[in-house]
Amino acid sequence: MDIIQTIHFPTTDSVLTRALPVEVSQMKADLYVADTNTEQFLSPEQKERAVILPPGESAKHFASVEQIVGRALEYKLDRTSLILGIGGGVICDMTAFAASLYMRGCRVELVPTTLLSMVDAAVGGKTGVDYGTYKNMLGTFYPAQRVIICPEFLTTLPQKEFLCGLAEAIKSALLGDRELLELLENKTQAILARDPELVEEMVIRCVRFKGAIVEEDLRESGVRASLNLGHTFGHALESITGFTAVSHGEAVAWGMAKAAKAALKRGDIDKSYFDRIIAILEAYDYRLEYDFSVDELIDAMGHDKKIQAGKKRYILPAGLEKHLITELDEELVREILG
Template sequence: MTERLTVPVELERGSYRVDIGTAILDDPQSWGSVLGDETVLLVSNDTVAPLYADRLESALGERDVHRHIIPDGEPHKNVSTWSGIIDRLIEIRARRDATLIALGGGVVGDICGFAAASYMRGIRFVQVPTTLLAQVDASVGGKTGINHTAGKNLIGAFHQPAAVIIDTATLDTLPRREYLAGLAEVVKYGAIMDAEFLDRIESMIDAVTARDPEVLRELVARSVRNKAKVVSADEREGGIRAILNFGHTFGHAIESVTGYARYLHGEAVAIGMVMAASLSERRGLCEAGTAARLERLLAALGLTTTLPDDIATAPLIETMGLDKKAVAGGLRLVLLTSTGEAVIDQDSSETEIAAAIDACRDPSRAI
């Protein structure tokens, strides 16, 4: 029997479990209590499917399993790709008892989940995340959606998975750049709600960047526990759950103005977190040095923390105004009151936001 750790996500309706382990993706035990004899559509992308689709399908036994492969990458997280999944469900005559399985990173999980939320007003889906970012963040919590040319994730729905199966061994095949990008979301949990976790990450940087298997399981499990705690308290982001967006309003704007082609999501979020921490200091919400500490850790983990001069400040601020987290009266930003504590704020002026952005352009300038 493969050793695994289970983290429950407790909700008023539709509670589910997150299984974390090594070599559990193709273990029939992972699926016995998740799937019945319903029709299954396995959705993956053209990078992940050749690596893991056959192994996963073999674990599903004699079930009626179909596949749908989508192009890899954020630029394909759009209505056309979503429509293709819907077309495939119709083609295989999937009924309301069908289940979608999302095998891949955050893009696959988001778009597959949105298709599950949309088809026949909602069918089951299971997350099988294969990137670090998806394992620690995107696969848990029920946020699904697609991008619009005007902004990231502007079209979507809350639709919780029936289960999340996290096989940390899939990270062995993850390109280094994507692995490092995922670390940004790991650091986020320490910054907003778990100061001890941030200390722990700082103490084992070499093991983290080397993908030590034991350290990976620790990072994933603690991140998932932190996210499950927040999601259980606020399933649909009516309050405290918004703290999980730390750095994301800035990061989403960076992704949008560069056409989702220049930065991976985690890379943009890393820059966005430094901007948000800088703004927190400028607003007097946290002590001096908080942003510099965050910047040093992210840089030590191999992430870029500065914004190039060819990305102008004005378009970023304009795009931030279209972010789905914006509210009447101003931007709703997540700022730090100290390391490990965050607050939802909408009192920052455009001048203060612009100053925080510009402070992240030149590494020689004081954050």
Template structure:
């Protein structure tokens, strides 16, 4: 099985990628954690467990399953407290292992649980969405949302292993598959032009759920993530580039109360806003900008949403990349290259966000005309 290694100052672990991995999940967890294992606790959503629970627990003598309702709206402290109480009541101790079996919300929240329960226990990430497989399950970021913004509370708590089974993606709803592919596009834009070209040339296979094509996408995206995290574990510099599209993307999620768009869909619109800003500044060629925007829409359609540009810019002020009063923005300069800039003005960001909203409005009108 392909394996990708992460080696940071505080943690070292492998990401295993392949097919039929759920059948040997117990052995893989034991191999990663050693004999110091008392209890295993799965955190997952009811719908996902209904699909895959039997396959997961087949190799386990015993495991406790804790449920987290699906959706970004449940990534809150109320869910954290409820799950912590369940861990305590079920006898979880410092040798227990949490297994995050789900998408980005489950992964982020379970990682946070592991970071704070008894001052830290081990966690294994078993991502089941494309978005989680290509990005959020790796790197140790955990978090919960506040009303003021996304992931404003959290910690760095690396998993002891990441096990990504491509087979699980076959039951993924099409909109979630497409949303996850936006994060793969992000990886291509910031650091891997070969991945970007692969996504361009193999769109039909990828969107059809072809196993080999999806495995290539996940593999190359994870290698981008691992390379960046290995160089900058705590996001003091280079790791910020992984947030390309997230400044406005997170603002869109907050403005729509996390109920209108999937995370990847919001990031798609956020990347378009960043592309428009790069064009305004002359940082990116018109040809490259068109290629990126065309690919974003190829893996869409991105849902429309209601929000004013001024509100999105206002919400972006709480972005976690901002340091010491300086607003940091990830600006694409080509396909495979970005830069971190600190001199983006509010007027520039407003103009780029307005351009993105105008593009969305034009697309919506076109769709209505076609329906007529």
């Protein structure tokens, strides 16, 4: 089958390519990085030159990056060498981070294998690792030269992980793609069943949306902050549940519901748009109420990395394809969290 989509992002120097698993297994690189769940997508030849890391967030620390860099040195890679990361957001973030550091930057290409990494993590040039309990505290802006998207890899993905990515797709739809929103609203069951054509359309729409924003604002000095819709609230929920009990996607979905509630209370959106947001989140069965202490949540929000000059900024929906960035009175935050 031919490659069916190629999207260029000139500023960030990235190219998005649609490929098939068989094409991915024939890709040539100087070093491959995968985890124990995604090494199944490597050919025997690729595996011979691969760093295989443990799966999940607990491996997202500097020691894993040192492992990649150590192997790059062992294989005598130079700045023109290519490192190919095949995995979810964790592998994509770490591979690109290692590539950005190695000899001050070598070539990197990414094959995202989770929905979250296809629609979000692999696109946009943010790399990094966690430091202690601080998520993504160390990192660089280093867009991959090529992101190779292969939705067929999603067939082995657990449903919980699929839903994690779907929350980000809903976010993109609310922020900037009304047709995607309608697709997500009208084809819920088919999307949950991972209808290949619908999933592909959803992924492409999300990548186009994020790509356009990143083109304009790679370093998040302006419009890119809108991508954090639901994240200020969501991050607090993830944080107080130790980044394990509630997944990132579940937290973002909950956070979007809270942001919508704040927007409704302030009069930024009308009740019918609020109901629409809640309805789509409920249609995908996200839990929108948790019984956690408001004080704990507010305290966790105080540690958010996105706070600038001591100010907490919230992204709120402001109507179809519209958002606003604002501070909120603590009283209102308490009310909507309570």
